[in-house]
Amino acid sequence: MTDFNELPAHVWPRNASRQEDGVVTVAEVPLPDLAEEFQTPLYVFDEDDFRSRCQDMARAFGGPDHVHYASKAFISKKVVQWVNEEGLCLDAAALNELKIALAAEFPAARITAHGNNKDEEYLRLCVDAGVGHVVIDNEQELEELNRIAGEAGVVQPVMIRVKPGVDAHTHEFIATSHEDQKFGISLATGAAFAAAKRCLEVNNLHLSGLHCHVGSQVFNAEGFKLAAERVLELYRQIHTELGVDLAELDLGGGFGIPYMPYEEALNIDRVAQDMLRAVDQTAEELDIKAPFLLVEPGRSLVAGSAVTVYRVGTVKDVETGKADLPVRRYISIDGGMSDNIRPALYGSEYDVRLVNRFSDGEMVPSRIVGFHCESGDILLEEGELPDDIQPGDLLAFAATGGYQYMMSSRYNGAVRPAVVATRVGNTKPMLRRETIEDLLSLEVD
Numbered sequence: 442m443t444d445f446n447e448l449p450a451h452v453w454p455r456n457a458s459r460q461e462d463g464v465v466t467v468a469e470v471p472l473p474d475l476a477e478e479f480q481t482p483l484y485v486f487d488e489d490d491f492r493s494r495c496q497d498m499a500r501a502f503g504g505p506d507h508v509h510y511a512s513k514a515f516i517s518k519k520v521v522q523w524v525n526e527e528g529l530c531l532d533a534a535a536l537n538e539l540k541i542a543l544a545a546e547f548p549a550a551r552i553t554a555h556g557n558n559k560d561e562e563y564l565r566l567c568v569d570a571g572v573g574h575v576v577i578d579n580e581q582e583l584e585e586l587n588r589i590a591g592e593a594g595v596v597q598p599v600m601i602r603v604k605p606g607v608d609a610h611t612h613e614f615i616a617t618s619h620e621d622q623k624f625g626i627s628l629a630t631g632a633a634f635a636a637a638k639r640c641l642e643v644n645n646l647h648l649s650g651l652h653c654h655v656g657s658q659v660f661n662a663e664g665f666k667l668a669a670e671r672v673l674e675l676y677r678q679i680h681t682e683l684g685v686d687l688a689e690l691d692l693g694g695g696f697g698i699p700y701m702p703y704e705e706a707l708n709i710d711r712v713a714q715d716m717l718r719a720v721d722q723t724a725e726e727l728d729i730k731a732p733f734l735l736v737e738p739g740r741s742l743v744a745g746s747a748v749t750v751y752r753v754g755t756v757k758d759v760e761t762g763k764a765d766l767p768v769r770r771y772i773s774i775d776g777g778m779s780d781n782i783r784p785a786l787y788g789s790e791y792d793v794r795l796v797n798r799f800s801d802g803e804m805v806p807s808r809i810v811g812f813h814c815e816s817g818d819i820l821l822e823e824g825e826l827p828d829d830i831q832p833g834d835l836l837a838f839a840a841t842g843g844y845q846y847m848m849s850s851r852y853n854g855a856v857r858p859a860v861v862a863t864r865v866g867n868t869k870p871m872l873r874r875e876t877i878e879d880l881l882s883l884e885v886d
């Protein structure tokens with residue numbers, strides 16, 4: 442038996458295991474049975490894994506009301522219901538995420554609405570539904586929201602998204618708090634102070650705090666601490682110059698997760714303690730009241746809870762023309778960049794295992810590619826996989842619960858896969874697989 446048959450526990454869902462016959466189960470449900478019933482590709486969520494991560498996060502930060510699940514990572518009505526049952530709050534990053542959350546009867550007062558380009562419909566829905574916070578991204582939105590809230594005769598609680606100018610140690614495309622990017626209002630130029638002042642002047646907004654988000658896949662907790670220190674400087678300025686103590690501080694999401702066996706999970710308890718301590722200490726040094734800390738994790742709650750199962754099609758050995766690697770095996774699967782754009786977009790890596798049986802093959806240089814008409818449609822670029830993988834086998838990629846289904850496309854007529862959840866031997870379908878009829882139904886004759 443090779444290591445390839447072992448599932449790295451910190452990367453795979455907490456209730457995944459390999460049975461004695463070599464079949465991998467998630468919450469006691471065999472993946473090959475699910476692949477048969479729901480077809481492949483297939484996203485399989487371990488419901489108790491997700492719930493336990495919510496509980497861990499809530500405990501680390503001192504209660505579920507400190508934690509907003511960033512639903513952009515994955516949203517469906519069932520996940521929204523789980524978040525609600527676990528007592529967490531929820532972030533929507535766009536109008537339709539808000540609509541899905543409301544359709545799942547998530548209490549509006551526990552929703553925070555984000556977005557750098559919220560249109561009238563989005564802002565109006567926030568106000569009419571009574572969402573707990575709108576995070577104002579820019580001065581134009583501030584005026585518009587005040588007008589809409591005024592027309593509705595309500596005072597809308599808001600936070601202001603600021604750019605703390607902290608460079609999170611992450612991939613360039615997803616670092617979001619440096620100055621030259623689209624989100625938020627600058628601290629450094631004084632624009633954030635001016636926006637806070639304006640919020641406090643107008644009649645129909647209630648400024649409850651400031652928000653920032655330093656990036657995604659952040660492993661160095663220093664970034665969060667530094668951001669907290671910088672943003673709290675503005676709390677002090679608002680306290681001193683405007684005589685107002687802001688009640689809340691939202692430090693966003695971005696906690697890193699391991700995708701590969703050699704990566705370590707972030708110690709959430711330690712990071713939470715560091716963040717809470719940094720906020721308390723800084724507030725004390727600045728002689729202001731410590732605000733209530735909010736965080737918005739997405740990936741770290743949901744990504745590790747799911748795997749994607751694919752069926753192997755063509756297997757071919759390709760002569761590379763390279764002296765150091767004369768032959769590479771190309772394993773084609775029935776999904777690809779349409780259900781997982783992250784490798785093509787960010788060069789992301791994943792842990793892949795055979796899930797329908799044991800393997801005792803020799804490890805050979807291999808690439809896993811999708812079916813799309815694009816040579817960059819590669820899900821695993823520099824892999825080593827057993828040489829006994831055959832057409833019809835099932836491969837599963839771990840930690841695929843976040844930013845995959847949500848970023849999926851219909852490229853080459855791909856239909857979006859089904860999404861199911863497993864829990865102690867039971868399976869709940871969450872989203873059905875699209876069909877060609879779904880695609881054709883968009884055609885206007």
Ligand SMILES: Cc1ncc(COP(=O)(O)O)c(C=O)c1O
Pocket residue numbers: 511514532555617654656657658693694695696737738739740741
């Ligand atoms: C404002 C905001 N909050 C929370 C998140 C969630 O980040 P993550 O899924 O990395 O925790 C994001 C992601 O980009 C974000 O932009």
